Amino acid sequence: MVEFAAxxxxxxxxxxxxxxxxxxxxxxxxxxxxxxxxxxLCGLSAGAALGLGYIILTRFIGH
Structure with a gap:
């Protein structure tokens, strides 16, 4: 599914x-x-960057 979206x-x-x-x-x-x-497209890119950044921060800094 990720491949299709990409x-x-x-x-x-x-x-x-x-x-x-x-x-x-x-x-x-x-x-x-x-x-x-x-x-x-610009909004999707910014939203994906913010979302992935949030996931990274909560998983690695939260532990």
Missing amino acids: LTYGLLASVILSAAQRNSKMARPHPPLLLYLGYL
Whole structure:
């Protein structure tokens, strides 16, 4: 299950970042859906980092 989530996350990140890079090279504005998905990806990354950091701190410092 973790493998499927990692593959989906990686594919989503690749598509969003390549579309944003293409729009920047062509000097076009980003569509709203691309911005929303980019913010969603950023939020998921930050949430996962905070969650994993919390787990690490509670397991290793708590003992």
